[in-house]
Amino acid sequence: MDFLLEGIRAVTWQQLVMYVVGIVLIWLAINKEYEPSLLLPMGFGAIMVNLPMSGVLDQLVQGKVPAAGIIQWLYKVGIESSEMMPLLLFIGIGAMIDFGPLLSQPFYFLFGAAAQFGIFAVIFVAALLGFDLKDAASIGIIGAADGPTSILVSQVLNSAYIGPIAVAAYSYMALVPIIQPFAIKLVTTKKERRIRMSYNAKAIPKFTRIAFPIAVTMIVGFISPQSVALVGFLMFGNLLRECGVLNTLSQTAQDQLVNLITLLLGITISFSMRAEQFVNLQTLMILALGLVAFVFDTMAGVLFAKLVNVVLAILHKPLINPMIGGCGISAFPMSSRVVQKLANEEQKGNIILMQAAGTNVAGQVASVIAGGLVISIVSQYL
Template structure:
């Protein structure tokens, strides 16, 4: 009992806060079904790394004068710190899950993937004005893409000191898409606009087109934003596994076993950055708020872009502005939100395929935006050095 009593006394108030954060994440995962594959391991990991003298962290053994390697710290050093392997490998599974067919049959939806990244760059500017370093501001801004792996990778490559808070914010807002996006959409649309009907007459997409698409996108991304090749390339490689037609078993493995395993390990590994001394700070609260701003303005950016296009489109050809909000990376949650909102306004108005096209475009746009952010910020910092 003395050991238990002394252990309890050694817990700081910041660690108690992190236990609360961990339990909240676990609650949201189990009770609310909010991204359980990520929030549950992150929540449990937050408890593990904040236990006094936790064995999941590397430490010196008292009296033996030797170091013991902590498993979570080792996973972080190998899978994220040294190689960024975990978030990059996850993109193979994500790519294998995505069918680019609806997007290729309706290519104008590519525009919404680009427009819905507005919140990223807006928030970077706001964060800099609030006093964050450029590398931290850029890492915070990428939260708006609602793309957890990209947020982790950008913050790691740029060397942000807030990677834990950024990861929690990114995955939390991914989980909160059904709550946050309707609010953002209704801020800038009228009921009449939300009732706009869109015909869906998909063009057939050949197998050769689907095979060439990931290869061409990788080339273009490599020329425009070379630093995005790791992200875009692995995403497109996963999609090529899906579309080539001769590697069905590998495609299924990537979609299920690989994606689930990496997601599980990534969730508990990122908790290394959720240690109380680094996480329980005023900056964490500000980051959560800025992440929400980025996410909301990404959604609004896509909606406003659709409204601008409608100024030049004939009656009967106009775009339902809600589709623009689906240009973020949260696939397929955002598309489902748009479909649900459309049916609520008009039970006969189905927007899912249009929204899916924009949502798939957002997957590509978010990783390209991440690569562009890395390139731009790295060049600026080099010139300032």
């Protein structure tokens, strides 16, 4: 009967820590409803892969041919060898996004670009702290608050910390309603947060909506070929939405595809959450650096908007509410909703949702482009 206790005897303290991490992720998914479609499978997977001699991982059977573990197989096929899962998820995300607010006010893209500052700042800091360039670059991408991009960049660059990076990216996505108001208030005054903005909806021609994803893919592809997979799949999803002849496929991409891939991605990424790789000082550093990147991204977008207001004041033009600059991260549509809620709390009836949404979709595109640029730049030095 001793073999029945073999698993219990093999448990390490690091694995016990991972059981707690898994339970906490499940609790956040159920009790707090923080990204439940991803955190719940990720948490449950973290428990499974850390059970001694777990059948979900490849293992030798009586010293012979390895028995294929399902989670390890999914990881090798869906992430390690092809990055298939994150890329397929981008199709669904693209199908969800309405670029109308951005196309009606193209200058919002500048806010999205400015909000990527934290990514590059933290890459520099992480490198100074001793992380390899590929790991530092992967850690910096956490600041975009875009889980699929973080996973894809860390996988393409062969980072040793895919698990902690994925957990940090999705955790901070879920914590946008808590972190962003704090970061925004650090760099704005109550008067600035009360600025009202008028919004004149513009009808965007169908030709423009169709041409936009095609043009973006081609332009980014010429400038940064490594970004084509990231940007192309996002824009292909948007083309499904806007073409008008594939409505069923567009709806499927937004619903069934996103839900299925998110579920599989969550449980598959748990392969990189094995105790021997996850429970260490580097993980805590990654979580801290990811938070810094996220806060800096938000603050950079807000500060850029404040700089724009200086120019507008000189020109005697209506000012913008600088909070919309904080929506330049990739957490769409959560970030724009958070900013709208904050604006309404500061002054009842202050509606800036559409302006915030325009910046938010710009941030989605900018963060994906930033991910591709990071891959392109870092690849030159590897």
